[in-house]
Amino acid sequence: MVFEPPQRLVRALGETYGDAAAQEWLGQLPGIAEDAVTGLGLTVERVQAPGGRSSLVLLVRRKDGTPVTLKIAPLEARPALERAALEHWNGWGSVRVLAAFGDGALLLERLHSEVSLRSLPEAKALLEAAGTVRRLWVEPAGDHPFESVEERTGRQASAMPAAADSDTEPLVEAALAARAQLVATTPELLLLHGNFRQSKVLAGERAPWLAVGPEPVVGERAYDLARLVRDRVEDLIAAPAGASVARRRVNKLADSLDVDRDRLHGWTLFRAVESGLRARAAGRHQDAELLLEFAGWL
Structure with missing residues (x-):
C-alpha cells in the first residue's frame, strides 16, 4: 500500500519516541497497513489528515460497503490498552471497537472526524x-x-x-x-x-x-x-x-x-x-x- 503518513504523525512520533524509532516504525507501516486491510477485508478510501499524533487513521469500507475507520498505532502507544478500555465501555460514551488485527490495528465505527x-x-x-x-x-x-x-x-x-x-x-x-x-x-x-x-x-x-x-x-x-x-x-x-x-x-x-x-x-x-x-x-x-x-x- 502506497501512502504518505501525515506530517503531524511523523513529527509527533519523533518527539515521543525519538527519530530513529519513529522512522523504523514508519518504514514498516505500509506493510502493517496492507496486512490489516487485507486481513479484515477492507477497501481504503483515504488517509485521514491531519490525523492523530500517535496513530495512522485510514477511512475504509467493509465488504458490504459499511464505512468504518482503521486505526494503526505502534506498540509503544499501547493500543492494547486502548482496545481494552473501548471494549469495556462497549460504545457507552465512546467509539465502538468492531474488530482488531494483530497487535496494533483497531477497526472502529466511523465517526465524523471533521x-x-x-x-x-x-x-x-x-x-x-x-x-x-x-x-x-x-x-x-x-x-x-x-x-x-x-x-x-x-x-x-x-x-x-x-x-x-x-x-x-x-x-x-x-x-x-x-x-x-x-x-x-x-x-x-x-x-x-x-x-x-x-x-x-x-x-x-x-x-x-x-x-x-x-x-x-x-x-x-x-x-x-x-x-x-x-x-x-x-x-x-x-x-x-x-x-x-x-x-x-x-x-x-x-x-x-x-x-x-x-x-x-x-x-x-x-x-x-x-x-x-x-x-x-x-x-x-x-x-x-x-x-x-x-x-x-x-
Whole structure:
C-alpha cells in the first residue's frame, strides 16, 4: 500500500519516541497497513489528515460497503490498552471497537472526524464534554490491565525537576507539592479516558458525541477533568480576563460533575506544568509558553 503518513504523525512520533524509532516504525507501516486491510477485508478510501499524533487513521469500507475507520498505532502507544478500555465501555460514551488485527490495528465505527466539540461555541462545548466524560467514569474490571494515576504521574514527576530552570522552578515545586498531596489519598478508582479534551469528542450517528483516543488510566475523576480545564488555552491567554475565566472554569466543571474543587485545581496545575515542560523539551516553545503561563494563573 502506497501512502504518505501525515506530517503531524511523523513529527509527533519523533518527539515521543525519538527519530530513529519513529522512522523504523514508519518504514514498516505500509506493510502493517496492507496486512490489516487485507486481513479484515477492507477497501481504503483515504488517509485521514491531519490525523492523530500517535496513530495512522485510514477511512475504509467493509465488504458490504459499511464505512468504518482503521486505526494503526505502534506498540509503544499501547493500543492494547486502548482496545481494552473501548471494549469495556462497549460504545457507552465512546467509539465502538468492531474488530482488531494483530497487535496494533483497531477497526472502529466511523465517526465524523471533521466535527469535534471544538467546532461548538465554548459554553456549549464544555457542557457536551461534561455529559460525555461522565459516561466514561465506570468501575474497571477486577483484572484490568491499566496503570493508576499515581503510577503515571509518578513517572512524569520524576522527570520534572531536571527540566526546570530558574523561571519555572517555583511552578514545578508547586505542581509537585500538589501531586504529593493528591496521591496521599485516593477518593475513588474509576476507569478514566486519560487524555480527555474537546478534540477527543467527535460527532457520531448512534449518539451525538462519542469519545475517541483514550490513554486509559485508573483513578479519580478530577484527574480526567484537568486536561479539559485548559482547552482552548490560546483563547484564554488572549482574553483580557483570562486568569479569572480559567479559575471560574475549574469551579464550574467541578461543581457540574460533583468533583472536589481543590483536587481539580491541583491536578490541573500539575498536568499543565508537566505538559508545558514536555512541550519545551520537544522544541514547541509557543505551546510551552502558553501552558506555563496558564499554570501560573492557577
